[in-house]
Amino acid sequence: MIFLFRHGYFLLFELGPRGATPGKRITGIRIAARDGGRLSPEMVLARNLLRDIELFLPVMLLMSAQGGDDMGAAGLAATGWFLCFALFPLFNRDRLRAGDLIAGTWVVEAPRRKLEAVLSAGAVAAGGTSEATGAQYRFGEAELAIYGEFELQTLERVLREGRPEAMVKVHDAICRKIGWEPGTGDERAFLEAYYTQLRARLESGMRMGQRKADKHA
Numbered sequence: 001m002i003f004l005f006r007h008g009y010f011l012l013f014e015l016g017p018r019g020a021t022p023g024k025r026i027t028g029i030r031i032a033a034r035d036g037g038r039l040s041p042e043m044v045l046a047r048n049l050l051r052d053i054e055l056f057l058p059v060m061l062l063m064s065a066q067g068g069d070d071m072g073a074a075g076l077a078a079t080g081w082f083l084c085f086a087l088f089p090l091f092n093r094d095r096l097r098a099g100d101l102i103a104g105t106w107v108v109e110a111p112r113r114k115l116e117a118v119l120s121a122g123a124v125a126a127g128g129t130s131e132a133t134g135a136q137y138r139f140g141e142a143e144l145a146i147y148g149e150f151e152l153q154t155l156e157r158v159l160r161e162g163r164p165e166a167m168v169k170v171h172d173a174i175c176r177k178i179g180w181e182p183g184t185g186d187e188r189a190f191l192e193a194y195y196t197q198l199r200a201r202l203e204s205g206m207r208m209g210q211r212k213a214d215k216h217a
Contacts, residue, residue, distance in 0.1 A: 006048075007045060007048055007049070011041060011044050014031050014039060014044045015041060015044060018030060019031045019032060019039055024107075028109055029109060030107070030108060030109075031047070031105050031106075032105065032106060032107075032108045033104060033105055034104050039105065043103045043104055043105050044103070044105075046099065046102055047100055047103035047105050049099075050097075050099030050102060050103070054082075054085035054086075054097070055082070055085075057081070058077075058078035058079075058081040058082045059078070061077060061078045061081070062074060062078045088101075109153050109156075135183075135186055137189065137190055137193035138193075138197070139193075139197050139198075141201075143178040143179075144197060145201075146177055146178060147174075147198060149202055152195065152199055152202060154170075155170065155191060155194070155195050155198070158170050159188070159191060159192060159195060164187075167187045167191055168184075170191060171187040171191055174190075174194060175190075
């Protein structure tokens with residue numbers, strides 16, 4: 001019964017539109033399919049069943065041996081078992097735990113509503129036009145394809161913190177990378193437009209899943 005409840009809990013929430021349990025929502029993360037498609041029941045079950053193998057089985061091994069003569073051997077076996085899976089992310093490119101690797105999923109940062117509200121009411125209109133200067137910021141496929149999800153998250157953090165020196169530095173770096181001439185005085189509008197359009201591109205499924213985790217991937 002506990003087994004069914006636990007896995008039913010993950011199925012209910014992770015197959016929902018947010019792809020996250022209440023705990024994941026609090027910590028700002030969600031589950032996504034690596035192929036850019038929708039999460040399936042098989043994916044959610046696989047990643048969470050592997051958690052039983054990674055965590056609960058070694059714990060049960062220790063509990064069953066507690067107080068017995070073979071406690072030392074069981075402790076060593078359980079510790080080795082746990083460490084094997086705990087260190088597993090260090091040995092694959094995307095730092096995935098075994099459950100995510102087998103299920104075809106990964107954990108990503110969930111969109112932050114606070115930043116979305118700032119962007120929707122900020123200096124850049126939906127089309128990429130700065131209300132401050134009237135400049136048009138519209139980026140082509142080649143200019144957006146240079147960066148991936150890692151850079152998107154970095155840019156989101158820079159915009160949220162709002163430090164002018166950081167925005168100038170990131171603005172200049174992006175301009176050089178995409179072949180634009182860096183201007184001055186409208187850095188936030190440029191970055192908000194680039195963030196909005198890059199995020200729309202990633203969420204459209206063009207990169208999510210093959211997941212260009214960063215520009216070096």
